[in-house]
Amino acid sequence: MLSLRQEELLKRLMQAEQELTSEEIARMIGVTSRTIRTDMKALNSTLAEHGAVLQIKRGAGYTLTVEDYGSFRTFLKKSLGEKNEKKEQVIPNQPEDRVAYLLKRLLLSEVYIKLDVLAEELFVSESTVKNDLKAVRHLFSLHGLSVSHRPKYGLRLTGDEMKLRYCMAEHVFQKAHANSALLPEETYQLIQDIVRARTKASGLYLSEIGLSNLVTHIAIACKRIEEKKIVTMPETELKEIQVQPVFQVAQQMAEDIRHVLGIDFPLSEMAYIAIHLMGAKMMAYGDAGHTLFHLLEEDHFRFIHQLLAYVEEHMSLNIQFDKELIVGLSLHLRSAIHRFRYGMNIRNPYLTDIKRHYPIAFEAGVYMGRWPERKRGN
Incomplete structure (x- = not known):
């Protein structure tokens, strides 16, 4: 098992784009270079058993070389992944927290889970779990998934694999640092x-x-x-x-x-x-000013012009002929059509900030979202 400092050393080496000297690493971590050399020796002994080796180039420093990726990946999961997951385990005590826990528990389980086991994990009664499962079943149904019950075996999530993955992205890994699970x-x-x-x-x-x-x-x-x-x-x-x-x-x-x-x-x-x-959401401009016009279609441009004309009529923002905005919205529309076609979800961590700091832009977006429905109603 790696010490906390050895874990930090390994992270630095994996992220480095070139060799790192013991002096450089010592400054990063806040210890002496002698301590770094001692830790490196111990770390190298551990890595040697798991498909990796630390190479030292005189005058340049340390580099990490992975020789057996399968063995090294398994080592990472056991030594780092499990530690992180244990750190994040907190017993939920509010209904919404229990619902989030049950969602994650069912999404990540490959076997049936008994009701009494869930009650024990949450330190609540089975009737409380049954009540929380009503909200859980509803949220799963929005993704086309269902919770099946088998007598004597328990509960298990069922549904299409792609929909299950979309649900995992939405409810398990939408928060910062949630990827350790x-x-x-x-x-x-x-x-x-x-x-x-x-x-x-x-x-x-x-x-x-x-x-x-x-x-x-x-x-x-x-x-x-x-x-x-x-x-x-x-x-x-x-x-x-x-x-x-x-x-x-x-x-x-x-x-x-x-x-x-x-x-x-x-x-x-x-x-x-x-x-x-x-x-995927793309930026309108890439490096060196290269645009992404080759990804856009004429129908998208026409639709965006109609949207902007509608917004201009109601809000007078003087944005109807903004070239960069038109390209950006056309790219957004292209991606949104693909997401709609395949039932994909997208998480925007900045949504709350956008509403708070850019209320006019958000209101314009709401107008755009309503326009197709109103057009069909006319």
Whole structure:
């Protein structure tokens, strides 16, 4: 088992883009370089048993080299993931907290759970759990999922694998630092680095929200694939996704993940990544001012012009011909159509701040959302 300081050393080494000297690490952590050298020696002995090694280059410093990704990944899950999960375990005592607990418990369980076990975990009566489960069943039903009950066995969540993953993203991993229940933070960071590198190389510029959602869904996919839970889709739909330009990017990400984490993505799971790439929120402009006009369609532009004309008529914001806004909204519409088609959810952690600090912009968004319904009513 690693000490807290050794854990910190390992995190620094995994995140480093080049060699780190003992003096540099000592300044980061706040100890002497001699202490760092002692810890590095102990850390190297531990890593050697789990598929990794610390290499020392004279005059340059330490680098982490992973030789067996499967063994190293298992080590990370046991030594870091379980610690983080235990730190976060808090017994809920309010109804809404118990509902959140039950949602997460059922989503992450692969076996039936008895009612008395849940009552014991929550330190409440079985009747209280039954009452809380009414809200839980309702929330699951919104995602097309249901809680089945089998006499003598207990409760278990049932439904389509893709819908189950969307629900996991919404109710389990929507909060900061909630990923320890999914994968160790270091593994999550590796996935994020892969996504950043591949999207940038392909000319796709994700917003921070788009990046966060995509990484979360890929992390969920990694966990579910390890548990032999694979997304399936009709052959015609699979072929349709394979001809999309982003499918090649999804393949490259899957290959990187296989190389780094030792997880094999079948074709349907690559398509699952591609679906999320198509639904990801993107920035209107990339590096060096390159626009994303090649992703937009003429119908989207016309629709956005109509939306802005409607908003201008009611709010007089003088934004109807703002080129950057038009491109941004067209990109948003493109992604939103894909999300609607595949029943995808999207989490916006800034929603409360947007309402508070940009009320006029939010009101304009509300007008836009209502316009299609009013148009159909005319």
